[in-house]
Amino acid sequence: MVKTCFLSIDVEHDRGGGERKFSGVENLDKILSILKKYSIPATLFVTGGVLERYGSLAKEWGEDFEIACHSFSHQFWNTLGQPAREKEITDYLDLYQNVFNGKPQGFRAPSHLIDQAGINLLQERGFLYDSSVVPHYPPFKKYRGFKGRAPLLPYWPSAQNYRQKGEMSLLEIPLRGQVFGFPLAGAWIGRLPFLLYKTLFEVYCPKFLTVSMHSWDILEQPKAKTSPELFLENLEKIIIMLKSKGYQFLNGQQIFQNR
Numbered sequence: 001m002v003k004t005c006f007l008s009i010d011v012e013h014d015r016g017g018g019e020r021k022f023s024g025v026e027n028l029d030k031i032l033s034i035l036k037k038y039s040i041p042a043t044l045f046v047t048g049g050v051l052e053r054y055g056s057l058a059k060e061w062g063e064d065f066e067i068a069c070h071s072f073s074h075q076f077w078n079t080l081g082q083p084a085r086e087k088e089i090t091d092y093l094d095l096y097q098n099v100f101n102g103k104p105q106g107f108r109a110p111s112h113l114i115d116q117a118g119i120n121l122l123q124e125r126g127f128l129y130d131s132s133v134v135p136h137y138p139p140f141k142k143y144r145g146f147k148g149r150a151p152l153l154p155y156w157p158s159a160q161n162y163r164q165k166g167e168m169s170l171l172e173i174p175l176r177g178q179v180f181g182f183p184l185a186g187a188w189i190g191r192l193p194f195l196l197y198k199t200l201f202e203v204y205c206p207k208f209l210t211v212s213m214h215s216w217d218i219l220e221q222p223k224a225k226t227s228p229e230l231f232l233e234n235l236e237k238i239i240i241m242l243k244s245k246g247y248q249f250l251n252g253q254q255i256f257q258n259r
């Protein structure tokens, strides 16, 4: 089996309270230009809030990348009842139809907070895949999005327990974004030295891997020991390294078709 890497970006408002800002979205091209340079078919999980404000920009992204759903408002699904979740999806599908004249195929829950009722709803509403499940212990042991272990390769979930294999027709693409416990995701990409990643992959190349990040990961983070430049530099080195290790980059839609 060819080693596969699923690279994705959650495209949403900037982190932090108060008024919603979108500097990460407005600077997204800094990441996208690297992906285009290496012909990486990434998936962008875009919120309804971003699609509403940046519809024409999103259409441009859609020429090179898959645009999938990251909910409408980015409210966490553990705080929403089923009717509110249904409304989120309905509003999103309407907006997506207006912008792209089509339907999104994939979904990622805000903060990875998915559950059985949520998975069932996605299947009912015609999504082909979900990519919310964190299958391994995250670097923060109390991370709210981690609900216990799950398969490390894309799988068809059980309708009784979405963290186990079963008979559902919705594919789960788990966020297998670490090697030996070191995260290959988000701000860590700029914080950990590239040499560490290089060494880890000399020892072990998982069959399936995700590299996920947010639109705001490229913003200046005053307290973090990193910079937007370092993030982008490491991201490019990581892409080159993964390609040299024989990884094939596929977006969510392509992973679904390959199953």
Ligand SMILES: [Zn+2]
Binding pocket: 010, 012, 070, 074, 109, 110, 111
């Ligand atoms: Zn998010």
